[in-house]
Amino acid sequence: MTDERDQLIEDLFAQDEPVPADDAFAARVMAEVDRAARRRRLGQIGTAVIAMLALVLGAGLLRDTAALLVTGLGQPLIDVEQVWFAQIVAPVNTVGTVCILLLLGFWVLRRRLFS
Numbered sequence: 433m434t435d436e437r438d439q440l441i442e443d444l445f446a447q448d449e450p451v452p453a454d455d456a457f458a459a460r461v462m463a464e465v466d467r468a469a470r471r472r473r474l475g476q477i478g479t480a481v482i483a484m485l486a487l488v489l490g491a492g493l494l495r496d497t498a499a500l501l502v503t504g505l506g507q508p509l510i511d512v513e514q515v516w517f518a519q520i521v522a523p524v525n526t527v528g529t530v531c532i533l534l535l536l537g538f539w540v541l542r543r544r545l546f547s
Contacts, residue, residue, distance in 0.1 A: 505531065 505528035512518035512525070523529070
């Protein structure tokens with residue numbers, strides 16, 4: 433470490449404002465902290481209320497969409513005439529299996545590209 437002093441740093445500290453002697457500065461800081469916490473809390477409550485309203489108003493739509501997805505993902509890709517063979521290949525002969533394989537492929541691709 434050197435004993436040389438940087439003139440720019442000394443000038444910066446020379447321009448520093450004096451610390452207020454009274455407790456008004458601390459009171460203003462604490463009031464601002466309380467206001468920020470109150471604003472954050474109100475924002476969280478508002479977000480929760482909006483999310484609950486969206487869920488209540490959109491519950492029917494969500495239920496219908498989920499029912500369509502379940503019905504659509506379970507559809508067989510290829511119609512198989514023999515019942516016993518259709519039951520054996522049913523887990524891999526659905527639209528859902530293709531979707532899962534595509535998602536798995538995208539996940540592996542993303543891992544290889546960005547890791």
